[in-house]
Amino acid sequence: MLSVYFVLTLIVTVGQIFTEYLNAKSHIESELQTLKNTFSTSLTRAIWELNTLQAKSIAEGLMELPIVDGVQIRDENANYISDIGRTSSQPMEPVTTGVMRDHPGGTFGYSFPLIFEFSGRTSQVGDVTLYSSFEIIFGRIEVGIFFLIGNAFIKTAFLIFLFLNAFRRMLTEPLSELTEQISHFDTGRLEQSKLHVRLEDENELKVLQDAYNHLIDDLIHFQDQLNQTQQELRDANQKLDEQNISLEQEVARKTASLSKIMLDLEQQKDELLHNQKELRQENESRRKIEEELRKRNDELAESMQTLKMAKDQLVESERMASLGGLVAGIAHDVNTPLGVGVTAASFLEERLKGLQQAFDDKTLTSKTMASFLNEGQQTATLLLTNLNRASELIASFKQVAVDQTSEAERDVDLKEYIQEIIQSLAPNFKKTRHKIELDCPDALEVRCAPGVIAQIITNMIMNSLIHGFENKNSGTIKIKVSEKDGEIEIDYQDNGKGLPRQLLNKLFEAFFTTRRGRGGSGLGTHIMYNLVTQTLKGQIQASSEEGKGLRYQIQFPARRDN
Known part of the structure; x- marks a missing residue:
């Protein structure tokens, strides 16, 4: 306050x-x-x-x-x-x-x-x-x-003085008197231990005094009840002694019966120990079997890990083998225009030496000069044509080869890119009469890793060439590309020998091939399936009838949300 x-x-x-x-x-x-x-x-x-x-x-x-x-x-x-x-x-x-x-x-x-x-x-x-x-x-x-x-x-200051004076008269002095009387409390003289404080008003201290005196009265009443209860307890103890004597006699009879039961329990204990020994031996045998099983499981896990690593190496080998075949074909195809270019350059060099000799001997005539200019123009045209051909082949091969070894995404004109892939595979078709027909809208762009598209198209074409057109010199491959509602659809068909139904169901399985023992790894279609479903987030289906060719239907989004 x-x-x-x-x-x-x-x-x-x-x-x-x-x-x-x-x-x-x-x-x-x-x-x-x-x-x-x-x-x-x-x-x-x-x-x-x-x-x-x-x-x-x-x-x-x-x-x-x-x-x-x-x-x-x-x-x-x-x-x-x-x-x-x-x-x-x-x-x-x-x-x-x-x-x-x-x-x-x-x-x-x-x-x-x-x-x-x-x-x-x-x-x-x-x-x-x-x-x-x-x-x-x-x-x-x-x-x-x-x-x-x-x-x-x-x-x-005046208010503090009034408060302190009132506290001393109304609270401090009565409380001191109450404390002194309570300190003389004696359990043997409860009636004399009651409080008798002179209080002028009916205040909280008066209520406290009355409550304390009422508590003393309750203690006196409870003490009387306690004395009566103690007398009853003494009587009950006497009866309990009599009951203890009777109980001891009954315990003696029960002890004799219990001794017999203990003998039976001892016999059962011996039997139980024997059973425990047998059970321990059986547990030891089971533990050895579990350790052997755990060891076999560890060996199996290591074998699975080795198998997974071998599979990954085979997948990478398949990709590199595809790229190696592409390199060999392009090298052979580039060699022809380069050879023609070298021959033309050698001829031009020889004619230049003859012209220089005639000029030095002062025997150069207008007819000789006109003949040189005509032959030089033809040779330069031949040289430029073959060098441009080699440059186009190398540029096409470079783009496809880089894309097959890179996972970077970029915008790709699908028609131009598929044409580059077909051009890079052209050396594989030089000795055959197979045809590839491409139907794709102009300026159709997709955003993806171009190497994925190159790997899929290459695998499908090479599968048709190696498996579908086996023992066949004239075949047709049709590739139709379209876009619908932001989805790219690629419909690939060949008129090769096809697959029977029982083999078609295993087409996308790893290590499945119809050329086992003849260079086939069985990973081409498996890689193609994983590229479509996992990398492009699309779907691929295959359908075929024996003798009527093989058809792939691929669908994937033109642009994927990152």
């Missing part, structure tokens, strides 16, 4: 002091505004007449006033004429209306313009700022503050 009163008194006192401060500050601001009416006329005329000494004299006179701590006088260009006392920097713009501002350092000021009237016209000749401070305000309210603080201190 005293703490709450102290806090409230502190808040009220601070509020009164703050109110006094605001009132004093308001009066000082009013007095500063009043000074405007007193000095503005003379100060305006002094500035108008360019009488700087008089303006400074007026400023010094204003500093003599008790409420003024600083004076700033500026002309119409915001240049200081006088700046004395505690002041602060002002904005460069001239003051157009009277305004009161607070400034750093505990000061505040009233700024007003100086207006000069001449012949009915007004002109601002400058402005004035009068400063006052917190110390001036505090000087005015100092006595009132000390009075408020003293008043609050006296009231608080």
